[in-house]
Amino acid sequence: MHSDSRAIIYFDGHCGLCNFFVDFLLKFDSKRVLFFSPLQKLDPHQLDFETVILKFNGRTYTESEAAIRAISLLPGPWKISLLLLVIPKTLRDYSYRLISKNRNKLFKRSSVCKVPTKEQRSRFL
DSSP states (O other), rough: OOOSSSSEEEOOTTOHHHHHHHHHHHHHHHTTOOEEEEEEHOOTTTTOOOOOEETTTTTEHHHHHHHHHHTTTTGGGGGGGGGGGGSSSSHHOOOOOEEEEEEHHHSOOOOOOOOOOOGGGGOOO
16 A cells, blocks of 8 residues: 555554544554554654644644544444534634643553554554
């Protein structure tokens, strides 16, 4: 598969909420279309990442649009998540940022990046 056609999710590997999101995507991605990389691999000096990034078909999505589009790539009924895009981006991203700013209070932060299982390793870049 050409790297530009892969759907790659970049996430904060230390964030409990981000790891929950990755685990959710892995659980329902039966067609194995999503690949994952901790943002720490891109910039190991950055201590806190406040967005998830989706790179797919030559485009880059961030914040709420990245999360919605990633979910929509899952098979079956998850495609309906695209309906959330009718909500104005400013409102979606405001909500996303509010959750992102408080994620470490709401979800346990890990001192190490997510370690994929043996079965998941091929999905992590």
